[in-house]
Amino acid sequence: MAKLTFLGAAGCVTGSKYIVEANGKRLLVDCGLFQGSHELSDRNYQPLNVDPKTVDYAVLTHAHLDHTGWLPRLVGDGYRGPIFANAATIELTGILLKDSAHLQEEDALHAQKGKYSRHAEPRALYTPEDIDPVLKQLREMPRSGGFEIAPGFQVVSYDAGHILGSSSLELTITENGKKTVVVFSGDVGRYDQPILKDPTTPPRADALLCESTYGDRDHPSGSPMDTLADVVNRVAKRGGSIVIPAFAIGRTQTLMYFLRQLEDSQRIPRIPVYIDSPMALDATELYLKHREDHDLEFSREESGGKGDPLNVHEFHLGHRRARPASSGAAAARSEKCRAAGGVSGGGLARTGAARGRKAAAHVRARGSGESGDCGTPSTFGSRGQKRAAALAKRVRRAAEADLAGAWRAAGGAVASSGNPVANEVERLRGPVFRYR
Numbered sequence: 001m002a003k004l005t006f007l008g009a010a011g012c013v014t015g016s017k018y019i020v021e022a023n024g025k026r027l028l029v030d031c032g033l034f035q036g037s038h039e040l041s042d043r044n045y046q047p048l049n050v051d052p053k054t055v056d057y058a059v060l061t062h063a064h065l066d067h068t069g070w071l072p073r074l075v076g077d078g079y080r081g082p083i084f085a086n087a088a089t090i091e092l093t094g095i096l097l098k099d100s101a102h103l104q105e106e107d108a109l110h111a112q113k114g115k116y117s118r119h120a121e122p123r124a125l126y127t128p129e130d131i132d133p134v135l136k137q138l139r140e141m142p143r144s145g146g147f148e149i150a151p152g153f154q155v156v157s158y159d160a161g162h163i164l165g166s167s168s169l170e171l172t173i174t175e176n177g178k179k180t181v182v183v184f185s186g187d188v189g190r191y192d193q194p195i196l197k198d199p200t201t202p203p204r205a206d207a208l209l210c211e212s213t214y215g216d217r218d219h220p221s222g223s224p225m226d227t228l229a230d231v232v233n234r235v236a237k238r239g240g241s242i243v244i245p246a247f248a249i250g251r252t253q254t255l256m257y258f259l260r261q262l263e264d265s266q267r268i269p270r271i272p273v274y275i276d277s278p279m280a281l282d283a284t285e286l287y288l289k290h291r292e293d294h295d296l297e298f299s300r301e302e303s304g305g306k307g308d309p310l311n312v313h314e315f316h317l318g319h320r321r322a323r324p325a326s327s328g329a330a331a332a333r334s335e336k337c338r339a340a341g342g343v344s345g346g347g348l349a350r351t352g353a354a355r356g357r358k359a360a361a362h363v364r365a366r367g368s369g370e371s372g373d374c375g376t377p378s379t380f381g382s383r384g385q386k387r388a389a390a391l392a393k394r395v396r397r398a399a400e401a402d403l404a405g406a407w408r409a410a411g412g413a414v415a416s417s418g419n420p421v422a423n424e425v426e427r428l429r430g431p432v433f434r435y436r
């Protein structure tokens, strides 16, 4: 008789890990990090209840860290089997795990220096060296249709519409001639959202494991585009800045899409947009690359000859930390943006509090102005609020310097503006600042 064990996402919504046992084999579905309270994140340091060496296969619903972020520990603790996922999930997982390792290391270092850890010797859960072995074990499976993980474990993927590559998995377990269907919903997205296809529903299940993170909440009615247009126009009119915290994968791309749509339909003025996360830019490249996930409207936009629908007319990549080779795609994108009339180069600081998981889109309106609208403060947390305030200050400084205008006015070849505020912004831009 097949057996299902919950090793995470039970009593909480992170750390998704499920073991299915049948035919003398063990299949792990997802391998997520626990995130949130100290009590939860401490669980990441505990060994798995099931010895990873005894697990035969693993499969992923999507790339978010609460579904993949414990893979380096799994592999470190002896898992040597394949990790199946579709092509988009494999690429996104690579980006996310590298960033996660970096943050784990950074956190441990800060805790050591600041002596604020509750542990005598704070150590990183894993480091960047632990990521390559995981990537080597990733194996591509089809985006849709059936796939045999092993005899007795047949999986069919359905679009989940949550992030690029996200799938619900219908697992058919055949044991002693008896079939049992278990559906893992993974995280499920909304209908009628931009870019990605709508979620589809697996037709049947003997057992359904359904995510319920926002199960007790209703989506607000009304069009998010209308709301965004309203905010942008209001702040642009008074010459302010808007700082929008957004998850680097999914939300940032949706925001860029909406802003581009609003610009094209002339519902908002063309304004400079800054994104402070190279990871968000890498993810955006993947969003464009994996067309198998695109809904019809997005495909139409793409082929409509108006250019990249995830790129506003004046785009800036802002970050101050030198990134490893993975930011090549972001650099290429930055290049492309410049060619399209924008200004490339790094920019406003990505602070420690950014924690990689969230990017901030700094939508800058013309001229100088107030510190701007910062969303709902309660969604930030205190570190986030500090960060938002710091970003707003820097955005304002950049607005005062009007760097983009200065660059363009000088034929895009400014060496130094001589303006003390601009020089301060240049300093913040650090090694990634480029003159053209």
Ligand SMILES: [Zn+2]
Pocket (backbone or CB within 6 Å): 062, 064, 162, 187
């Ligand atoms: Zn997710």
